[in-house]
Amino acid sequence: MFAEQLRAGALVYGRRIVRMSRGLMNGRRWVFVRFCDGSQAEYLIGKRVPGTGPRTDLPAGPVGSGRGQKSTGAGRRDGESAGDRHSRLIDGFVYA
Template sequence: MYAEQLRAGSLVGERRVIRKSTGLMNGVAWVFVRFHDGSRGEYRVGRRVPGIPPRTDMPAGPVGAGRGVRSTGAGWRDGESAGDRHSRFIDRLVYA
């Protein structure tokens, strides 16, 4: 889990997060958290928080088959209606 994904109730090691705020320290964005035992933590934005496995409560989402994002055929095509575009996206989605 990345630092910006922390929220109240998250477990870091054996400590539960009760408060989170963001700020700058020496010109770098940080996430500051307060734990239930009164201690504090500081984690840099965009970095993984040590000791936390990836979140499993979020869906995997669409995964492009083939050439990545370009395989979903993003963008409007000439003469295409919104319904046609939606159908094209849905037909090409592959879920992990």
């Protein structure tokens, strides 16, 4: 997880973040956090925070067939029956 993705309640090395703020220190942007045990830490924005895993609440991104819209177009093709069209459209689905 990157420093800009930290949220209150996140765990870093098993310690829960209870308070956080952003600020400048020596001309660089930082995230300042306070943990439930009273300790504090600073993390540079744009860098990975050690002791954290990747976020799982972010969307995975666009999912598609990979060949563009022409291959999964809804229109009927020349000489194609309704059953063939249905099979072609079902084959075009990509399950994430």
